Amino acid sequence: MRRTPRSSLPVALLTALAVTAVGGCDWGGGGDGRQDTTPPAAPRGLTVEAGSATTAHVMWNQATDDTGVTGYEVYRDAKRVRTVPGAKHMVDIVGLRPATTYAFTVRARDAEGNVSADSKKLTVTTPKAVAADREAPSRPADLRGRAEGSRSAMLTWGKSTDDRRVASYEIYQGGSKIHSVGGGQTATLVTGLRPGTAYTFTVKARDAADNFSPASRKVRLTTGAGEDAGRGTAPTGFRATTHRADGAYYIDLSWVPPRTGGAVAEYQIQLDGRTATSLVFGGTAPRDKAEHSFYIGKKSGERHRVRIRPKLPDGTWGGYSPTREVTTG
Incomplete structure (x- = not known):
């Protein structure tokens, strides 16, 4: 009987993210006088949360550029609604309509006016309005x-x-x-x-x-005094094995998601020192134990090293799990 990958929860297995190498670039003030024409990389790690019936909180990770990012442009439904300095990576968008769905993206801009591609698009729906509500919530207890x-x-x-x-x-x-x-x-x-x-x-x-x-x-x-490479945000109990089905080999992964206060729905899988795939869980992401299996090839006796890291609810990448070695066959 054919054995299929054990990952039934993921609904999207994205292709490997290409690593963009930004080389040296001549820009205004350089020896040959040419201006910088290389745009920043698109901002990553976008998160959007409805703060109230009329507001949304938008956050993203710092974008990269060969000469430095000087600002970010925040778009709501393809219309620019805010511009913030390059040192800032979040903003509250106000004046929204209650019970309405909005789509947000962010672009980075450098000193020469080069603008990045859009970040990924995220949607958020504001809550319904409440009439004449002047009573504030109680104070959060026992922080x-x-x-x-x-x-x-x-x-x-x-x-x-x-x-x-x-x-x-x-x-x-x-x-x-x-x-x-x-x-x-x-x-x-x-x-x-x-x-x-x-x-x-x-x-x-x-x-x-x-x-x-x-x-x-x-x-x-x-915080701790030493560098720990984000161990507090890494998956634990990480295991990797292989199995064979219909003449091909698969790597089977299992792990315990990190405790973040919310569900972790996205992971990055690194294979043999390079990013292989991004794994996105649809529906309800697992909290206690996660599993995933992916195709590796048809050759027996091949050795591979694999590790994973989570995308945290604030949009940043967490720490890597320990590296595991597996051999097909």
């Missing part, structure tokens, strides 16, 4: 935090109550908002932190009418 290695931290808090419903939770680092999660989520992994650094976090609840709760109590933590 707790712990460092997850040197560059991330896990925050958890108690659920807030509201006369209608909580639309989102806003996470603050000091006095600056750094993230937003849905109203049904009471934990999140904060990434992009610096090693050996003290941080202070608070959380506020927000309803569909843009009423904010008082800030939670402060939680203070210090």
